[in-house]
Amino acid sequence: MSHDLSILQAARLKGRPSEADLTAAACLTEAETAEALAVVRSLIAAGELDRAGARLQLNAAGRARLDSLLTVERTTVDRRLLRKQYRDFGEINTAFKQLVTDWQLIDGTQPNDHHDPEYDAHIVRQLAELHRRFAPLLEQFVRLVPRLAAYQRRFVRALDHVESGDHAWLARPLIDSYHTVWFELHEELIGLAGLSRMREARTERAQ
Template sequence: MSYDLLVLQAARFKGRPTESDLAAAAGLADADLLAVVEPLLAAGELQRVGTRVKLTADGRARLETLLAAERATVDQALLRQRYLDFGEVNIDFKQLVTDWQLIDGERPNDHTDADYDARIVVRLGELHERFAPLLAEFVDLAPRLAQYPDRLAAALAKVRSGDPAWLARPLVDSYHTVWFELHEELIGLGGVSRVREETAGRAE
């Protein structure tokens, strides 16, 4: 597995992450990240911006090369079949997030109704369990995705602990953020454009 690919892709998704955020997104320990990041910085593929790092134009070009090489190793016929299965779960997840954000599809959820939130958290747990076998198949198809089960489980645990931010808040590794990144990974692995997915109504 290419650790360069893990880190460059995480930097692409996160924009300007701290190194700790980058390590979490790449599924690496902080101590292991340094051995990957320093050569990428030296090669001009990552750049430091204060306490953060960002992907450079050279890094983006290298990332595209690495992604293309990975895509060539994936069983595309099986991926397409499993992606259709993902689409069904994704529809349910999108509805769950809508229900989390809006009560009766109209009133913003201020999270003062504990019973309402609890019901949605139960639904999220059920969806998480339902999705786990399919996610395992995606990891088998592309082992680089191995960090996603742990990231989704970590976000779910925080939601269950009573912090509503970890279901759908952007800019943190909320369940929705990690789900969105996973969906981007699947789109990329299949060589499909997000515009096409949005047109088909399958994007978040």
């Protein structure tokens, strides 16, 4: 199995990831991780990823290669069905955006200092319920685009952390929090549907 597309896409979505960030985003097995790291080195050698200390960055050549791989992938996708499912995603995306707002602000005005465990527990229960609602739709996306299966595992991992009491995994940036994974999946869906984030932002569907 080639990991080129997954690694290049993760590098684009994460900006300046470490090698560990890239393999974590793919939720690989130990054997697959070794293979993926070899692919990372080959992409660096091919001049598609640049190394800056412990970080990696997609360069112009890598972006062009990624665009080519994504174009090929889109030819295998039922675009009509994907757009229908993306419309279904819009409703649950609105609910998730509200949940994150409620996590950050109490009554939409007061910053949540997380000193009220009952309030936070209520939001965590809402997240678990939203995850249950979203899982069947995510499964439909995976049937259309099997590469997205990694997102199923990433959401479960983030939710497990949150429900275990590590609430940073709900919305903290720079880790694979539920919000981070949601944002990256949304970017994937926008691209697969042939839409643009600017257009989606104007319609208030972008996360």
